[in-house]
Amino acid sequence: MNSETNNIIEFPLNNNSDSFLARQPIDNLLNPQSLVLKRIYLEGDEQDRKKVRDSYSIVNASFSHAKPHYSLGKVFAKKGEWDKAISSYRQALDLTSDSAEIYQSLGDALVKKSELDEAVIIYQKAIEIQPSLWEVHHNLGDVLQVQGRLDEAVAAYRRAIAFNPDFSWSHNNLGDVLIKQEMWEEAAQAYKSAIGLNPGFHWSHYNLADALVQLERWEEAIATYRCAINLKSDLPCVQEKLADALKNHSPLSAKEAISCYSQAIEENPDNIKVYHKALEVNPKDPKLYLGLGNALARQDNRDGAIVFYQMGLQFKPGDFELSLQLSKALINIKDGFEDAAIESQAETIDFYSKQRANYVNSSKMLLPVQFSPIAKSIRYQVDIVVCVHNALEDVKECLTSIVRHTKVDYRLLIVDDGSQPETRDFIQAWVKDVSQAIVLRNETARGYTKAANIGMRASTGDYIILLNSDTIVTPGWIEKLVDCANSRKDIGIVGPLSNCASWQSIPEIFDNKGGWMINSVPDGFSLETFSELVENVSEKAFPNVNFVNGFCYMIKRAVLEAIGWLDEESFPYGYGEENDFSIRARKAGFKLAIADHAYVYHSKSKSFGHERRQELSKQGSTAFKQKHPDINVKALTEEIKNNQTLDRLRLKLREHIISNPAASVL
Structure with a gap:
């Protein structure tokens, strides 16, 4: 009162x-x-x-x-x-x-x-x-x-x-x-x-x-949102919320949900999230891809705009407006942002140089032709982003393991960062047979961080996994990462254990010279059986850590919404970008954790030679120190090295390996 x-x-x-x-x-x-x-x-x-x-x-x-x-x-x-x-x-x-x-x-x-x-x-x-x-x-x-x-x-x-x-x-x-x-x-x-x-x-x-809605009493929620709308039609996001409830209530409500999403888009045409939700219900609507691309372009996210213009043209090839907006985006990039262009497989630099004057000086339309195959749906629980730059044999093993061992609802976003024809052609052929996969290609290599951001901008899942192309995943890998991520509300980033991932390495963490160990799979074990052993001996304590190694890096959607993308300006070629992202996430209040029952094999980067890796690592370290002078990386790393939960796990693994008659760990 x-x-x-x-x-x-x-x-x-x-x-x-x-x-x-x-x-x-x-x-x-x-x-x-x-x-x-x-x-x-x-x-x-x-x-x-x-x-x-x-x-x-x-x-x-x-x-x-x-x-x-x-x-x-x-x-x-x-x-x-x-x-x-x-x-x-x-x-x-x-x-x-x-x-x-x-x-x-x-x-x-x-x-x-x-x-x-x-x-x-x-x-x-x-x-x-x-x-x-x-x-x-x-x-x-x-x-x-x-x-x-x-x-x-x-x-x-x-x-x-x-x-x-x-x-x-x-x-x-x-x-x-x-x-x-x-x-x-x-x-x-x-x-x-x-x-x-x-x-x-x-x-x-x-x-x-x-x-x-939180109680999943959809029918009551729908009726109550409608009462609210009758009293005041411009409540915040009310059409979007009503559409969400309709979508969850019944597939029969999909048409009405689309109508509500369309009204929400009309009220706020720059709400990226609503476009994604609408595409969940109607993933073949080129108008939604056009609207989403336009919204991203207005927000100066040309990379993302181009991705969704391409997707729209997959469903409606030759569409005038989609082709026009795609051409504008590509030309704008070419006018001053060469290293930001995502060029479709059929586009070449000659195409731009010959056609730009025609576009600028007349109303003649540029019609892109063939685009990468895309998945049949736009929304998944998990989006896996794999950035590829050559190293074909590793890529084959990685992609094969993903399809074999991923049983949850997922989408695979392959970002081909200027690979040579052999790798490029393999990927383009491979995705045609995998409905969950799409490929986005840079004709010239732009570096890991920019490629990863392209994949993340095209993602819509609740979880995004940045997975190196030289990894081999094992059964239940995603379920285990998600279990860890959901074990505590404040966890924002999760990584698995591996044979070669610095502080996440098992069964050994250091080699005999005190450097990071590159473990082999113990004799007598396959990847699958060793992964099973890891799960069996794990305490499933999901220990908090200061950093997560970037070879397999799961991010909750909430983290991206809070802190944005990887820093491609400071870390254009990788090597430090995940540590920077981890620190930014921690400063935003999120925790990092290890799924100590999950195991992903890591072959180590073959996209660069040893000397180049050392050079990039040094550059990344310098950039990190300049950006975070208040962070003592050495001290934080020492904490992870001495994590007691992981030490106990390593000890148990050694005991089991030694008891195996064929045991031998390199």
């Missing part, structure tokens, strides 16, 4: 005589806090009652002296002169310290001045004097909610409701706090109570629908 609506307290004036007091009901005479006095009055003899009346006479006299200051404070409050109102209330309390109403008004004024800590103390004093003041309980709940003291806020709202169950805002605001606490069922009940008392308040319907 707002303080502006409170009535000025009517104090009894010139009515202090015993005869007047004797005529008053005892409940009118005593403040509710005076429970002891009230009991004495009701249960005592006449002499006791006389003492109670005498005490009240003293209190009443102090009220009389306080009233002018209190009334003046109310006048200042109406005018919004809060400092003066506070001063007047304090003067009133100097004269009478047991008026709950004055404390309430002072608390309200302090809230207006954002002096919340003192307001809490003052409200609590008012409640101590008069526990039944439900408005004070409610206002206290509001302040505690703002301060993030959610459990206390819940208790305050519940007390307000106990004293006055008919005040809708206490129920509504209780629901708001319970939503923040993710107590969905209780929040839903609170909002339903609020709606029963005040059915015209759109936010109660809107927030109730959000809670019902």
Whole structure:
């Protein structure tokens, strides 16, 4: 209840005589806090009652002296002169310290001045004097909610409701706090109570629908979102949320979901997320690809725009608008951003140089021809991004293992970073037989980091895995990474164990010279059986670490939304980009963890020679130090080297390997 609506307290004036007091009901005479006095009055003899009346006479006299200051404070409050109102209330309390109403008004004024800590103390004093003041309980709940003291806020709202169950805002605001606490069922009940008392308040319907979505009560959520829309049609993202609920409710609702997504896009044509959701429902709609590409182009994300223009043309080859926008994007890149171009397989530099003048000086259209095959759907739980630059035999093993050992809903995004014809031709042929795979190609190599960003920008999954093309995955690898990622809400980045991944290496971490070990698969084990052994001996503790090795690097979508892409300016060729990303994620509040029951084999980079790798590693280290002078990489790495959970795992593995008659670890 707002303080502006409170009535000025009517104090009894010139009515202090015993005869007047004797005529008053005892409940009118005593403040509710005076429970002891009230009991004495009701249960005592006449002499006791006389003492109670005498005490009240003293209190009443102090009220009389306080009233002018209190009334003046109310006048200042109406005018919004809060400092003066506070001063007047304090003067009133100097004269009478047991008026709950004055404390309430002072608390309200302090809230207006954002002096919340003192307001809490003052409200609590008012409640101590008069526990039944439900408005004070409610206002206290509001302040505690703002301060993030959610459990206390819940208790305050519940007390307000106990004293006055008919005040809708206490129920509504209780629901708001319970939503923040993710107590969905209780929040839903609170909002339903609020709606029963005040059915015209759109936010109660809107927030109730959000809670019902979390409870996966889709039919109720749909009906409730519609009620909210009927009351106020421009609520934030309401069409998108209604579409989400329709999509989850039933495949039969897909058409209506698309209609809602289309309306959401019309209201905000730059909302990238809505395009992706619409494409989940209707992955063959070229208009959605065009709109998404245009939105990305408006946000200066030309790489992403080109990817989705290409995808749209796959479903509608030769489309005028898609071809026009793709040509604009490619030419804009060629006009000053050569190293940012994603050139389709049929496009060549000659094409640009011959056609650019025609495009700029006339309305003649440039029509790209053939584009990379793409997957039949746009939304998956997991997107695997594999950047390829030659090393064909490793690529073959990697891709084969992904298809063989990946059983969850996934999409494979292969970014061919200027590979030579042998590798290029293999990839283009291979993806034609794998429905989950698409290929995006750079005609000239742009470097790992830029290639990885191209793949991530084309991703839509809840999880994105950057997987080196010289890896071999093992059974259940993604499920294990996801298990680790979901074990704690704050985990944002996850990596597996490996034979060759610095601090993530098993069974040995160092070689005999003190360098990082490159382990072989122990004799007597295949990759699959060794992976099974790792899972069996693992504690599944999912230890937190300071860095995750980039050879297999799972990122939750929330991390990308919070910190953006890899830093391709500072780390254009890799070697340091994942450490930078890890630090940025940690600074944003995310944790990094090792899925200590997952194993992915790593052959080590063959895209570069040894000397080139050393050079790039040195460049990456220098760039990292310049960007993060406050980070002691050596100290953080030492912590990971000495991780006790991983040390115990290595010890168990050695014991099992030694007990194997054919054991030999290099």
